[in-house]
Amino acid sequence: xxxxxxxxxxxxxxxxxxxxxxxxxxxxxxxxxxxxxxxxxxxxxxxxxxxxxxxxxxxxxxxxxxxxxxxxxxxxxxxxxxxxxxxxxxxxxxxxxxxxxxxxxxxxxxxxxxxxxxxxxxxxxxxxxxxxxxxxxxxxxxxxxxxxxxxxxxxxxxxxxxxxxxxxxxxxxxxxxxxxxxxxxxxxxxxxxxxxxxxxxxxxxxxxxxxxxxxxxxxxxxxxxxxxxxxxxxxxxxxxxxxxxxxxxxxxxxxxxxxxxxxxxxxxxxxxxxxxxxxxxxxxxxxxxxxxxxxxxxxxxxxxxxxxxxxxxxxxxxxxxxxxxxxxxxxxxxxxxxxxxxxxxxxxxxxxxxxxxxxxxxxxxxxxxxxx
Amino acid sequence: xxxxxxxxxxxxxxxxxxxxxxxxxxxxxxxxxxxxxxxxxxxxxxxxxxxxxxxxxxxxxxxxxxxxxxxxxxxxxxxxxxxxxxxxxxxxxxxxxxxxxxxxxxxxxxxxxxxxxxxxxxxxxxxxxxxxxxxxxxxxxxxxxxxxxxxxxxxxxxxxxxxxxxxxxxxxxxxxxxxxxxxxxxxxxxxxxxxxxxxxxxxxxxxxxxxxxxxxxxxxxxxxxxxxxxxxxxxxxxxxxxxxxxxxxxxxxxxxxxxxxxxxxxxxxxxxxxxxxxxxxxxxxxxxxxxxxxxxxxxxxxxxxxxxxxxxxxxxxxxxxxxxxxxxxxxxxxxxxxxxxxxxxxxxxxxxxxxxxxxxxxxxxxxxxxxx
Numbered sequence: 001x002x003x004x005x006x007x008x009x010x011x012x013x014x015x016x017x018x019x020x021x022x023x024x025x026x027x028x029x030x031x032x033x034x035x036x037x038x039x040x041x042x043x044x045x046x047x048x049x050x051x052x053x054x055x056x057x058x059x060x061x062x063x064x065x066x067x068x069x070x071x072x073x074x075x076x077x078x079x080x081x082x083x084x085x086x087x088x089x090x091x092x093x094x095x096x097x098x099x100x101x102x103x104x105x106x107x108x109x110x111x112x113x114x115x116x117x118x119x120x121x122x123x124x125x126x127x128x129x130x131x132x133x134x135x136x137x138x139x140x141x142x143x144x145x146x147x148x149x150x151x152x153x154x155x156x157x158x159x160x161x162x163x164x165x166x167x168x169x170x171x172x173x174x175x176x177x178x179x180x181x182x183x184x185x186x187x188x189x190x191x192x193x194x195x196x197x198x199x200x201x202x203x204x205x206x207x208x209x210x211x212x213x214x215x216x217x218x219x220x221x222x223x224x225x226x227x228x229x230x231x232x233x234x235x236x237x238x239x240x241x242x243x244x245x246x247x248x249x250x251x252x253x254x255x256x257x258x259x260x261x262x263x264x265x266x267x268x269x270x271x272x273x274x275x276x277x278x279x280x281x282x283x284x285x286x287x288x289x290x291x292x293x294x295x296x297x298x299x300x301x302x303x304x305x306x307x308x309x310x311x312x313x314x315x316x317x318x319x320x321x322x323x324x325x326x327x328x329x330x331x332x333x334x335x336x337x338x339x340x341x342x343x344x345x346x347x348x349x350x351x352x353x354x355x356x357x358x359x360x361x362x363x364x365x366x367x368x369x370x371x372x
Numbered sequence: 373x374x375x376x377x378x379x380x381x382x383x384x385x386x387x388x389x390x391x392x393x394x395x396x397x398x399x400x401x402x403x404x405x406x407x408x409x410x411x412x413x414x415x416x417x418x419x420x421x422x423x424x425x426x427x428x429x430x431x432x433x434x435x436x437x438x439x440x441x442x443x444x445x446x447x448x449x450x451x452x453x454x455x456x457x458x459x460x461x462x463x464x465x466x467x468x469x470x471x472x473x474x475x476x477x478x479x480x481x482x483x484x485x486x487x488x489x490x491x492x493x494x495x496x497x498x499x500x501x502x503x504x505x506x507x508x509x510x511x512x513x514x515x516x517x518x519x520x521x522x523x524x525x526x527x528x529x530x531x532x533x534x535x536x537x538x539x540x541x542x543x544x545x546x547x548x549x550x551x552x553x554x555x556x557x558x559x560x561x562x563x564x565x566x567x568x569x570x571x572x573x574x575x576x577x578x579x580x581x582x583x584x585x586x587x588x589x590x591x592x593x594x595x596x597x598x599x600x601x602x603x604x605x606x607x608x609x610x611x612x613x614x615x616x617x618x619x620x621x622x623x624x625x626x627x628x629x630x631x632x633x634x635x636x637x638x639x640x641x642x643x644x645x646x647x648x649x650x651x652x653x654x655x656x657x658x659x660x661x662x663x664x665x666x667x668x669x670x671x672x673x674x675x676x677x678x679x680x681x682x683x684x685x686x687x688x689x690x691x692x693x694x695x696x697x698x699x700x701x702x703x704x705x706x707x708x709x710x711x712x713x714x715x716x717x718x719x720x721x722x723x724x725x726x727x728x729x730x731x732x733x734x735x736x737x738x739x740x741x742x743x744x
Contacts, residue, residue, distance in 0.1 A: 008616075021444060233632030254471050
């Protein structure tokens with residue numbers, strides 16, 4: 001990109017990075033196709049939407065958007081601290097978990113230093129590791145789950161400062177029990193920080209989530225309002241951790257990055273736990289329905305602790321990709337894992353009854369076309 | 373912060389940074405005081421608020437916030453490109469100008485490399501330069517204006533990759549004419565990029581803004597919806613520049629950082645130019661009224677091309693600080709420049725008639741108290 005002799009002199013790191021968008025949004029696909037999707041069940045959003053109280057709070061706040069939001073996110077942090085039974089100093093709020101992942105990599109990783117994740121896990125984390133010049137070391141899944149023991153071994157071997165582990169997992173929907181996760185935490189070598197991405201914790205079985213221990217400076221728990229709370233479009237994620245680690249974010253974060261609507265919406269969402277409970281029930285029902293639909297078509301629905309279902313299409317990655325493309329051609333937006341052997345699956349997010357009726361109609365045709 | 377023997381191993385750069393909030397928000401002051409401000413005229417927000425069309429668009433979009441926003445910001449970028457008569461590929465949208473400043477520093481500056489700004493200019497830019505280990509070289513103002521000639525000389529002497537220049541200026545409200553700015557642009561040494569912060573361009577005289585030339589890879593123009601558009605709380609800034617420079621942001625930006633309400637609000641704001649025109653008129657009237665109030669108290673209002681007025685309190689920085697504190701004690705939120713000689717001033721943002729009536733009432737008392 002330095003084709004101009006007078007132009008910018010990028011850092012050598014940035015010079016070598018690709019210009020990319022880690023996820024192609026459904027909007028981009030719609031623009032390319034010139035046609036809208038009939039069912040938007042690919043990005044693990046919550047089709048059930050936010051609480052009516054959230055919508056009302058945001059509508060009320062719309063005329064107040066001339067004011068900068070509080071750069072300390074005070075009220076939201078205080079409410080989150082109460083909700084989780086931790087201190088105010090144990091919460092950091094960011095522009096989605098994505099931003100917090102980027103900040104954490106920036107805080108810890110010098111160019112060339114190893115960072116451990118799983119082969120097929122969250123691409124945006126990989127984007128940030130590459131963006132700060134880290135050396136990404138990826139451990140294969142154990143079956144359809146991330147492999148805590150192998151992550152630990154690799155962290156020890158590489159003397160890694162940072163390990164990423166999602167529980168429940170995206171893109172497979174699988175999970176480990178709290179005792180297994182605790183063993184991972186307890187086994188961390190000194191000086192290794194675990195990014196424990198719990199974006200899908202709201203829909204997980206209770207016994208998949210180990211107790212929060214904010215005295216441990218080696219674990220950052222990541223949560224979000226993007227999934228079961230139904231606020232993906234607001235970009236509010238947060239981290240729960242030891243006070244020193246949390247305070248470090250103030251060294252580098254975009255202090256005004258979380259906007260006023262995001263603060264207002266998240267605060268109202270947190271206050272309406274009964275609504276969250278109802279949505280979690282709807283998501284569970286929807287997973288059941290997706291399972292029934294795919295089984296009726298001879299496919300296998302993997303067990304899921306998330307708001308989506310990984311569906312084993314029964315062939316290789318190329319076949320699953322054809323199924324995906326044929327669904328998209330029938331205006332059903334779904335996604336799929338990027339690497340083998342996970343890529344034998346497609347990933348279908350919980351949908352409304354209407355969404356899933358469209359899926360039920362499109363899937364047999366898509367399979368026929370994919371097999372043709 | 374590495375008091376824990378097993379705790380995080382920060383990069384040496386991050387280890388050495390202070391944990392800070394570049395601006396203390398009025399909310400933090402209100403919490404500390406246990407009392408609300410009566411007039412919020414300190415953060416250069418637009419008390420006149422966003423267009424009613426913006427409020428309506430956001431209210432309508434509130435229930436759609438379960439969907440991620442388009443990570444490519446397509447519709448907003450397309451509208452901005454049309455508005456400015458440039459190509460789609462010449463626009464980057466970010467989480468406020470703040471985020472774009474951070475991204476630009478990250479793209480260009482290796483630790484220890486010089487970055488040029490003015491002594492007393494925008495603190496958040498300095499925060500980002502420090503955050504990436506840049507060596508900040510600051511040039512004194514020439515009177516109450518930034519000094520383009522001295523900035524150029526310093527950029528040449530230091531062989532700087534990056535120069536920051538705001539026109540109109542914050543915190544002084546001063547400005548240079550388009551020909552002067554063009555001379556700065558034309559004089560840039562090869563490989564030097566000018567960050568031309570035009571956050572206050574909407575309220576500037578037309579002849580202060582040089583024509584946009586997106587063929588020049590050495591200039592990034594920065595604009596925002598936070599000022600005259602009345603949307604500070606949404607965090608939408610954008611850059612206009614040469615396609616290669618713009619594309620580079622895709623290497624590192626938080627792709628989902630601009631949230632759905634921000635996209636919807638900004639798009640609606642851009643579409644209502646008549647409203648913007650009316651607000652610009654209100655801001656001009658308000659500046660006149662602030663001038664009249666401070667002159668009635670024996671102070672001098674500096675000429676302003678922005679939505680605020682720098683008020684020379686007629687003494688040194690310590691005196692201006694006392695005036696500021698006495699205004700705050702009377703529940704009037706204002707701010708002031710951080711360094712001499714600019715700090716002989718306080719900075720009063722355009723206010724409603726009600727805001728300025730409170731200012732008119734509080735200022736004589738504040739001055740008496742400050743002089744006592």
